[in-house]
């Protein structure tokens with residue numbers, strides 16, 4: 323429901339930054355509600371919840387090795403490398419007129435197996451969690467049995483009696499579709515008609531049903547939820563309010579801790595860690611932030627990034643209205659090339675947690691995403707989808723603000739991680755078009 327002009331004026335009076343946000347200008351916002359580790363007991367989840375989620379991943383590792391041979395090398399653990407990107411850092415220093423002291427890394431979730439995006443964490447986790455609970459409820463699992471049996475015909479024909487639905491125009495649909503079909507579930511992905519053809523083709527090829535909706539994407543979600551839950555054996559993956567997705571994402575923090583230790587990267591009072599996370603509904607960046615805060619406490623500083631045309635979590639947090647307001651309510655169109663971030667309304671559960679844990683949010687224009695995509699390709703030979711490049715401007719945004727000074731931090735000792743959220747499933751031709759767009763803009 324859009325606000326009247328009078329109401330919008332009142333909002334702008336109350337939060338002057340809205341003027342720029344509504345004019346679609348890039349902005350930088352610091353979160354006044356950030357809590358410190360002494361107050362973490364206020365949070366609805368704990369470290370133990372993350373550890374239990376990690377144990378579920380461990381139980382399913384033998385299944386994943388069997389069902390997805392590309393996970394064999396990592397023993398069925400779905401994880402991505404952490405890469406130092408010094409050449410990109412140099413290039414940013416030259417062209418962006420910024421100086422980034424400290425070290426700059428890329429967390430390469432674009433390389434995650436199964437889904438080629440960050441959704442391989444949350445989406446796969448939620449489906450595995452559901453499959454396990456069904457198997458336990460029906461007494462299919464013998465105590466101590468290897469989860470390899472989830473790849474057996476016996477399990478597959480059992481899961482055929484159950485259906486899973488999800489509304490998604492992109493990567494979440496791919497991840498839920500692929501893992502659900504592999505386990506034997508009937509899976510339906512509800513998409514808007516303008517979803518990319520290659521995604522629909524890939525999903526159908528993997529055995530998912532694709533339902534297309536001509537109207538607004540929210541219609542796809544509403545119908546998808548309805549049709550899925552009309553079936554007593556139906557389960558709807560709710561991106562707008564899912565604790566399971568959130569926990570699946572949070573496990574990344576335990577893995578990152580290990581990777582940082584292996585690379586001798588210190589994180590403590592004198593060596594702050596900055597993490598920049600592209601944000602759609604806020605589930606993946608929220609889950610990862612929650613995990614990182616549990617692991618590193620006040621020494622990690624997490625920032626979300628949204629497109630100027632889809633600043634849904636920013637508006638939700640800034641106004642304090644959370645999921646009750648959408649960008650459309652503020653006259654913003656939610657049209658962006660960053661399709662993984664094109665979300666008009668934030669997730670309920672994760673936004674209430676992020677409200678206390680994130681340091682801030684900045685927004686970027688689509689043209690910047692294309693430019694970063696081409697620069698990263700040229701400097702590091704890494705090719706991301708447009709959404710996934712958004713974190714690369716993080717160091718510049720934070721370093722030119724008063725954040726470090728306010729928190730008494732030294733820029734020289736900092737490590738920065740841009741979370742690269744997807745890209746490896748994008749067809750070569752599409753990627754070439756993205757890259758050329760970026761090259762043109764850089765000229």
Ligand SMILES: *Cc1c(COP(=O)(O)O)cnc(C)c1O
Pocket residue numbers: 439440441492493494600601602603604605606607662663665707709710743744745
């Ligand atoms: C889904 C997605 C995100 C954001 O995740 P949310 O949970 O929607 O906030 C970021 N980047 C890519 C590539 C994605 O697919």
